[in-house]
Amino acid sequence: MTDADVLDEFRAAGALLEGHFLLSSGLHSPLYLQCARVLMDPARAERLAQALAAKLPAAVQREAQAVVAPAMGGVIIGHELARALGCLSMFVERPSGTFELRRGFALAPGTPVLLCEDVVTTGLSSREAIAAVEAAGGRVIHAAALVDRSDGTAELGVPLTALLRLAVPAYRPEELPPALAALPAVKPGSRRA
Known part of the structure; x- marks a missing residue:
């Protein structure tokens, strides 16, 4: 699947949005990719996950015993990626502001884990999820x-x-270009803070 094919999937789902968006990272952007919308069609989610699995290094495809995704955004793609790889699917969530494995999910010490996100912007959420996996005994x-x-x-x-x-482009609040600052900011993601 080429970059153009992936963007076509987002466009077809009405998931490629333009405007002024406040990202979970606190940054502002004129473009938002609404992964929840592109993944709402199970056939599309399966196609995208299979294409992502095929791009992974062969060693990762062989070694990963679990795919762990941060809730909320990574849950669907994480599940589909685990299905494509034939391994377990789990997610971390923030019941008290910090990611942790819950709901009976457990990792044996040293379990090789593939972390799966919907969108990476700054990497902060991914690093926090990796820390939670490692605290639970997994090895990302x-x-x-x-x-x-x-x-x-x-x-x-x-x-x-x-x-x-x-x-x-993603901007800190104090660095917004005038054209973007003139538009009301929309928070389309799952986190409110």
Whole structure:
């Protein structure tokens, strides 16, 4: 699947949005990729996950015993990626502001884990999820994402494979271009703070 194919999937789902968006990272952007919308069609989610699985290094495809995704955004793509790889699917969530494995999910010490995100912007959420996996005994060997909107600049502490890499501008509140500042900011993601 090419970058154009992936963007076509987002367009077809009405999931490629333009305007003024406040990202979970606190940054502002004129472009938002609504992964929940692109993944609402199970056939599309399966296609995207299979394409992402095929891009992973062969060693990761062989070694990963579990895919762990941060809730809420990574749950669907994480599940589909685990299905494509034939391994377990789990997620971390923030019941008290910090990611943790719950709901009876457990990792044996040293379990090789593939972290799966929907979108990576700064890498902060991914790093927090990796810390939670490691605190639970897992060993994150790689990360995967539908979209890396940092265009490869986000540092996760492990290699990252993304189905689509984009250089999407993101601005701190004090650095907004006038045209973007003139538009009301919308918070389309799952986190309110």
